[in-house]
Amino acid sequence: MKKQIKNILGLLLTLCFAYTNAQERILNFDTKIKVEQSGIIKVLENITIKAERVQFLHGLLRTLPLTRKDNYGNNINVGYTIDYIKKDGIEEKYFTKESDGNWKIYIGNKDIDLATGIYVYQIAYSVPYQIGYFDDYDEIYWNVTGNEWQIPINKVSCELLLPKDSDAFLNIHSYTGYKGAKASEGSEKLNDHKTRAYFYANNLKSNQGLTVAASFPKGVVSPASALQKTASIYSKIKGTLWLTLFAIGMFIFYFLQWQKNGKDPKKKTIIAQFRPPFNWSPAIVGYVYNKGVNDKVYMASMVNTAIKGAIKLTSTVEKSLFTTKKLYEIVVLNTEVPHLSEEEKALFKPIAKKKKLLVSRTYYDVFAKAYTGWITSVTNQININSYYTSNTRKKIIGFLVLVNMGLFFVLLSNSSGYINYGFFIMLIGSSATTYWLSKKIEKIGMQILRAVLCFFVVIPTIFTYFASLFFKSWIEIAVQGFIFIAYIIYCINLGKYTIKGSEAIEKLEGFKLYLETAEKNKMNMLNPPELTPELFEELLPYAIALNVDVVWGKQFETLLETAKYNPEWYSGDDSYKTPERFISNLGDAVGASRVDPTPSRSSSSDGSSGSWNSGSSGGGSSGGGGGGGGGGGW
Structure with a gap:
């Protein structure tokens, strides 16, 4: 009996081992990062996968975020240049797409199935503007693996090199775990001369990653150029800058429209009228x-x-x-x-x-x-x-101009990846609607018009606006609030008396004055x-x-x-x-x-890297810095 139990347990352990061994995973994620004197970093990723035709049907999918945070917490664009991509040492086909704020690299051929087995993919790429410039030191802060892999990673390693063999690091630090984790469960070390930094982590689960940070003396990397400094300042103030220009533009537009279409004829002196x-x-x-x-x-x-x-x-x-x-x-x-x-x-x-x-x-x-x-x-x-004349058409056109200008503002001031092709579709659609309404609005039913505007313009715009509040400063929210108030005032004051109406109102004001x-x-x-x-009786109804x-x-x-x-x-x-x-x-x-008494019947990514706060001093987290993303099979 004992022998049979041992045999059953042995069989179960064998099956469990076989199942675990058969799971798709990344066996090794080895990265080498070289910091150039220009500030560009060269990244070489060696990713060894075990494919079982579950996710890995054609090849490897690697995603990289298109934005990251600068020192001020602003989102800046990140551009990648692929140097080469190989599979098992041989150059491999690939194509790229931008989606959800990520740059997605599809490695493999969609017409060729990937057989089960172990494969080594090499991805070599360059990235500019990834050095953090601080008062006493400079730093590279890099998310090696990304935190969006849907499969586990057995082993991760990363080697950091500076431009010259004699250049030495000051401090190094690593972070492992889910995005935002402060833990440092991996290991890091410097060689004897502190010219190379090594980082290691094991057994990362899905959506866990390794982030590394290393500081080095100023002068190792060329200081930020005037263009970079200007870009950094612009990145810091771009939201307020474009919002200010947006607000000024809308105020000018509303004022000119009111001057042209809403300003009543000059009133004459009101004289009391005894009769209606x-x-x-x-x-x-x-x-x-x-x-x-x-x-x-x-x-x-x-x-x-x-x-x-x-x-x-x-x-x-x-x-x-x-x-x-x-x-x-x-x-x-x-x-x-x-x-x-x-x-x-x-x-x-x-x-x-x-x-x-x-x-x-x-x-x-x-x-x-x-x-x-x-x-x-x-x-x-x-x-x-x-x-x-209530100038309803002008009010609607004013709203659509507000929508268009707002979309331009969002596109120009926000690079967080939350802005995708849907905004361009809304922009084109509302522009076409603006032109069409200016020609046809007087010839269609207002109920249909309200329904169309509500469904295709108003609701998406309101949803987008309130969703975007999570990424705005209180100044931006306040200015946008003033813009909407300005639009309401614009609508209230855009109505205009005709010449005939002005004459009637003058007489009515005189009659009211008498009452x-x-x-x-x-x-x-x-x-x-x-x-x-x-x-009293005769004129009481008029007074009412x-x-x-x-x-x-x-x-x-x-x-x-x-x-x-x-x-x-x-x-x-x-x-x-x-x-x-x-x-x-x-x-x-x-x-x-008059009221009838009868009751009536009736998984996604934010596409953004982490903050550029100093990570080499221990103030970072897993998922912080540049790099990142994730991937899987396709």
Whole structure:
């Protein structure tokens, strides 16, 4: 029995060993790095793989990041020049692609399958601008393997050499493990004369790597050129520089557009008008003055309909144990009122079919029809575009210019690898949309336009913007916030009165001035109308439409109280004397009554190397410095 158990255990161990041995892995990752006096580094990677046709179908995939951090923490571009690539000592075919911020080298032939076995790949390449210049020393800080290999690495070794055989290193350090790890579980050593540095690590798991750092005296490598210094300064300030130019450009664009398309004609001196201009009804007055309809203008029409004797508004108070609720009711008095305006007739028509209506959702269909008919009548009587142009097309074009300029800013100021071909597609698409909209926007449905803009421009832009905030300084975020605020101000002020509209607004402002100052300035006016309860009633709907009902009501408080005013159009408390409260409460009730009471049914890489903080003094981490990336099979 014991013999059988031993045999079974032996078989299991054999199978486990066979499985482990059959796994694809990198058997040896040996790197030799020579620092040239010019600052260019020459890298030779000897990568020995065990291929089992799982990942390694055609050959080796090596990825290298296209950016790294400089001394200031800014992203700078990294360029690679391949000197040669070999497999088992013979030059091998390869092709490269840029993707996700990485430069991917596909070694092998896509038309030829790689047989199982052990292969040695040699990748020789050169990289400029990888030396860190500090006050007292210079340094190379290099991620040897990268931290994005999807397969384990048995052994890693790295040899560092300086330009001359007599050049010596000051300090060396290595880091192993996952990206960001501070541990130094490998080993490092210098030769007797400190002219060569050696680094070793064993049994790295997937996504673990080896990073090395070595400092040397200043003068070993040529100091940074003026171009390099300029590039470094530019790299430090490029985000703020391009953002400042972007902001200035947008402010100039918005100002010039406002000057051309949004600046109203010069206003004349406002003279008080005792009567509504052009014999307009309260609704038309409110529609033109407010550049659109709203609930308060609607209430002005309802009050005017009541004052003319078609309906009576009543209010009662319903009390319960814990609450007090005001209820409003509309009583139909006369279905044949000759002096109703067109929109008042449209409002009154559905209501006239009832004798009495509680202002509640019970009569949702009646109030909804009344409101819809009223809006249709108002907008049909007056072509608001002949009085006011909102310049919607200019606003949308302004937004698309903002998008385009923003994309240019991102492309010019950000080299972190998060910017890929998708940005170019968005740039081209939004440019084409800008041109197309400038020609066609007036001929298509605004609902379709909003949907298209939202899906293809607004949502991607907003997503991109908020995603990019993680890579920006607070200054950049603040300036971008000011740019968006500037756009909002631009949109608000881009609307413009026409010549006809300016003339109408001057008269409406004069009429509004009278409503605000009828009592105060009656001695300074030429032949003003006498302040009477009848005048209060007649002009109250206009005061409501122009949003000066509170001031209008206060001017008549004493007079109405003295006259013991008891209106025929309203019964209940005396809140009509303070129209703000009366209109607000009634408006809320009417607005709620229009709502239907029926419920409705209804693995990736960041493509960036680590920081250029000093790593030779022990302040680095695995994944820091230049180099890096990873790879696998393909």
